[in-house]
Amino acid sequence: MTFASVAAAIFTVFILIKFLRRSRVSNLPPGMNLTLSTLLPFSFLLYLWIDSEMCGGVAVPGFPLIGNLLQLKDKKPHQTFMKWAQIYGPIYTIKTGASTMVVLNSTGVAKEAMVAKYSSISNRKLSKALTLLTSNKRMVAMSDYGEFHKMVKRYIMTSLLGANAQKQNCGIRETLINNVVKYLYSDLKDNPNDVVNLRKPFQAELFRLAMKQALNLEPESIYVEELGKEFSKEEIFNVLVVDPMMGAIEVDWRDFFPYLRWVPNRTFEIRLKRMLTRRAAVMQVLITKRKNSRQSEEEISCYLDFLLSQSTLSDEEIMSLVWEAVIEASDTTLVTTEWAMFELSKNPNKQERLYREIQQVCGSEKVTDEHLSRLPYLTCVFHETLRRHSPVPIVPLRYAHEDTQIGGFNVLAGSEIAINLYGCNMDKTQWDEPDEWKPERFIDSKYEQMDMYKTMAFGAGKRICAGSLQASLIACTAIGRFVQEFEWRLKEGEEANVVTVQLTNLKLEPMLAYIKPRSTNDSCL
Numbered sequence: 001m002t003f004a005s006v007a008a009a010i011f012t013v014f015i016l017i018k019f020l021r022r023s024r025v026s027n028l029p030p031g032m033n034l035t036l037s038t039l040l041p042f043s044f045l046l047y048l049w050i051d052s053e054m055c056g057g058v059a060v061p062g063f064p065l066i067g068n069l070l071q072l073k074d075k076k077p078h079q080t081f082m083k084w085a086q087i088y089g090p091i092y093t094i095k096t097g098a099s100t101m102v103v104l105n106s107t108g109v110a111k112e113a114m115v116a117k118y119s120s121i122s123n124r125k126l127s128k129a130l131t132l133l134t135s136n137k138r139m140v141a142m143s144d145y146g147e148f149h150k151m152v153k154r155y156i157m158t159s160l161l162g163a164n165a166q167k168q169n170c171g172i173r174e175t176l177i178n179n180v181v182k183y184l185y186s187d188l189k190d191n192p193n194d195v196v197n198l199r200k201p202f203q204a205e206l207f208r209l210a211m212k213q214a215l216n217l218e219p220e221s222i223y224v225e226e227l228g229k230e231f232s233k234e235e236i237f238n239v240l241v242v243d244p245m246m247g248a249i250e251v252d253w254r255d256f257f258p259y260l261r262w263v264p265n266r267t268f269e270i271r272l273k274r275m276l277t278r279r280a281a282v283m284q285v286l287i288t289k290r291k292n293s294r295q296s297e298e299e300i301s302c303y304l305d306f307l308l309s310q311s312t313l314s315d316e317e318i319m320s321l322v323w324e325a326v327i328e329a330s331d332t333t334l335v336t337t338e339w340a341m342f343e344l345s346k347n348p349n350k351q352e353r354l355y356r357e358i359q360q361v362c363g364s365e366k367v368t369d370e371h372l373s374r375l376p377y378l379t380c381v382f383h384e385t386l387r388r389h390s391p392v393p394i395v396p397l398r399y400a401h402e403d404t405q406i407g408g409f410n411v412l413a414g415s416e417i418a419i420n421l422y423g424c425n426m427d428k429t430q431w432d433e434p435d436e437w438k439p440e441r442f443i444d445s446k447y448e449q450m451d452m453y454k455t456m457a458f459g460a461g462k463r464i465c466a467g468s469l470q471a472s473l474i475a476c477t478a479i480g481r482f483v484q485e486f487e488w489r490l491k492e493g494e495e496a497n498v499v500t501v502q503l504t505n506l507k508l509e510p511m512l513a514y515i516k517p518r519s520t521n522d523s524c525l
């Protein structure tokens with residue numbers, strides 16, 4: 001379609017030149033000579049017009065061939081998309097090199113796409129880096145909708161993320177939160193006048209939980225023979241979580257110009273290959289370690305055991321699925337909890353309100369899963385954080401595999417679809433003062449308290465997040481416990497420190513805050 005529109009534009013310009021020459025209008029006023037420079041903008045406008053007619057939605061002006069790529073070079077596309085939505089409306093098209101992308105920015109059109117039009121846009125569009133990282137879509141989150149997706153989604157829900165599995169993992173979650181609180185008390189004891197960095201213990205504990213659930217392992221270190229090196233716990237975390245997160249946003253310019261795929265891009269290939277080799281070698285050692293420590297093939301005490309017992313998957317698929325469970329559990333829950341604690345530390349009145357609610361409901365008991373349904377303000381804090389700091393700002397790209405319509409516009413087969421959840425959650429027409437973090441906005445009869453999907457943060461429809469229950473149980477209980485144990489105050493100057501990094505809106509710099517124990521009694525730990 002792109003080539004068709006470019007070809008149509010070039011053809012039209014060509015005819016136009018002929019026509020102008022024939023009718024001797026080349027005798028134009030000075031400065032208006034019929035040169036390429038006068039024709040180029042004209043042909044470009046024509047190209048945009050033709051393209052938007054063919055694809056639907058307003059086309060955001062860009063440049064010939066590269067389209068809007070230059071305007072997206074700052075790696076924060078969700079913010080740029082939202083700015084464009086304010087000019088061009090909630091649905092528009094852009095050009096990323098040779099591809100056309102339809103961008104959706106309001107809850108209305110996003111829901112229509114994810115729920116009603118799902119069957120037309122259920123396939124993923126992956127970059128070269130993501131294709132390699134996901135072993136060519138052999139993951140729940142990155143697979144195309146079909147038999148493989150249905151099977152592995154069922155596996156992950158049954159053994160790991162569904163309500164029953166989460167009930168069984170309640171002890172692991174409680175240990176996580178207790179360990180973080182213990183760390184904070186001990187840090188405070190050693191450095192009474194210093195700020196604490198919540199991310200440090202929380203990230204380490206989330207990773208511990210992820211490894212326990214996925215592989216039933218808690219290794220301090222492992223020796224990876226293939227790489228000839230001992231890997232500490234922190235290095236394993238880097239290889240399995242940090243490096244792939246950064247790798248996922250690696251840009252290979254050939255993704256935008258498939259017809260140039262034959263041109264080598266050595267730096268990209270070497271970097272990606274190194275990352276994949278290290279990840280595969282570390283995963284292999286972990287999987288072997290777990291297999292060797294199983295008492296029998298009947299023992300099922302983690303996700304890996306469950307997948308092995310199904311005998312339906314190749315070794316590569318098992319590796320990819322287990323790694324998926326580790327990386328997904330380690331990241332977005334941290335992002336949400338850290339932003340919630342940032343906002344509460346910045347807003348003492350809202351923190352006080354939450355503390356009072358916890359006091360009333362829990363009294364001398366520590367906040368646990370059991371209390372959550374009776375802590376409505378805590379739920380509001382969680383949802384408002386998901387809205388204001390969308391941990392997944394853009395749903396992993398899909399593409400239309402058949403012609404369809406979204407928001408009244410034609411979307412042609414082959415178009416990429418970007419669902420900008422950040423744009424939906426910051427939409428001025430839907431949210432009053434969207435830039436403000438106001439948990440109170442959810443205390444409204446139109447929101448059911450336990451509704452997990454008050455915002456679009458977890459997506460919608462058939463591909464809705466499989467881990468929303470785990471994320472909300474961990475984040476809500478952790479936020480509740482942190483406020484129950486300590487009074488939090490943001491470090492001076494931290495308010496402005498809101499720059500993010502990665503695909504998942506992680507705060508670039510960890511949040512730093514002063515904490516003060518609410519009571520002198522920390523003996524219930």
Ligand code: HEM
Binds near residue numbers: 156328391396458
């Ligand atoms: C606050 C935390 C989280 C947020 C905001 C979040 C958000 C999302 C979003 C937006 C999607 C894509 C939906 C789509 O494609 O339409 C997704 C998919 C998914 N998430 Fe989460 N997620 C979170 C936590 C987790 C956790 C903790 C896990 C697992 C441990 C997880 C596992 C998954 C899986 C497996 C999918 C794929 C579902 C499918 O394709 O059917 N997520 N998540």
